Amino acid sequence: ARRMKGALRAQDVLARTGGDEFAILLTLEDGAVDADHVSKRIFGALATPFRLSDFEIRVACSIGIAFGAAEIDDAEELIRHAQFAVKRSKVTGKSEAYQIQAFDIAREQFGIETALRRAIERGQMRLCYQPIIDLATGKLVAFESLARWRAEDGTEYSPNDFIPVAEESGLIVPLGRWAIQEAAATLAGWDARLGGDCGIKLAVNLSAIQLQRDAIAPVVQAALDCNGLNGDRFTLELTESALVSDPDRIATIMHALKALGTTIAMDDFGTGYSNLAYLQKLPIDVLKIDRSFVTGMLADRDKIAIVRAILSLAQALGMQTTAEGIETVELSQTLAALGCSYGQGYFFARPLEADAAYAMLLDRCH
DSSP: OHHHHHHSOTTOEEEEOSSSOEEEEOOOSSTHHHHHHHHHHHHHHHHSOEEETTEEEOOOOOOEEOOOBTTBOOHHHHHHHHHHHHHHHHHHSSOEEOOHHHHHHHHHHHHHHHHHHHHHHTTOEEEEEEEEEETTTOOEEEEEEEEEEEOTTSOEEOHHHHHHHHHHHTTHHHHHHHHHHHHHHHHHHHHHHHTSOOSOEEEEEEOHHHHHHSOHHHHHHHHHHHTTOOGGGEEEEEEHHHHHHOHHHHHHHHHHHHHTTOEEEEEEETSSOOOHHHHHHSOOOEEEEOHHHHTTGGGOHHHHHHHHHHHHHHHHTTOEEEEOOOOSHHHHHHHHHHTOOEEOSTTTOOOBOHHHHHHHHHHHHO
């Protein structure tokens, strides 16, 4: 408290509001700049270790700032704003000012989480399927299954909105289990309608959170057994971030999945921080080239060089490749000429509802 008081100006008021929490009432003469200067002085004052007997104790602090205004005449509301900013400061490691937009975003995410939990429990999610094509022959070889959600009020939520919320809240575990079971049931249904193996695979995405919190191999095994499928009908896609989180544990899981006969694909390759030594040791069958390298590739020599490098690496390691984000015939032909195995993107088809995917399967393969 003495150090903080020494960092304040004569007109500022310091109060202790909890065990390790303090509140400071500032009079701003030059607006937000004053608050920023004071927060920097407080960080500086607390940066020096405290000496207790023969020990040095370092103290970390989080600073949240809330600004009063004519429309905010409630002191408790101002304190709540500051507490919300402190929570953000604990995440970012720097002083944070309350932004009404941030509160709105948090409230929106909580609303999404509540509705998503209800949708999963009531079976209101669905999968769409984007075709994966053999670039050399033009043959349909697989579909990537992608979660989609239309709320009860008709709102269609983007995966970019609900997948991060699912991961942060832990809902990705039941959502992921549902997706694995639904994909297996869909593939078994297509087989049944065609009187046998329909000749294609289904790919399912696994998030880093799923791999950390769930027993993925038994879940996949149960879905395969329940639907009478062999493991070689399934491709499981993992991102580089999943590998980086806990390489040794993820490697064990990948080997368990591989033992089921599944194909393992590394999604969004080139956007993370893969250790090439681990890449060599892991049972990866396919590298998926991220769309950021494919989009606009024909007009960007750097992107072409990156794609060539990934293709060469895959070839050296005995892996196949899938290019994401193919939107033109020129891209498809160029990637095929460079030696890319498979491709997916809007040139071939957008993600399709299950019935439309089955119709495409009938048209392209039978």
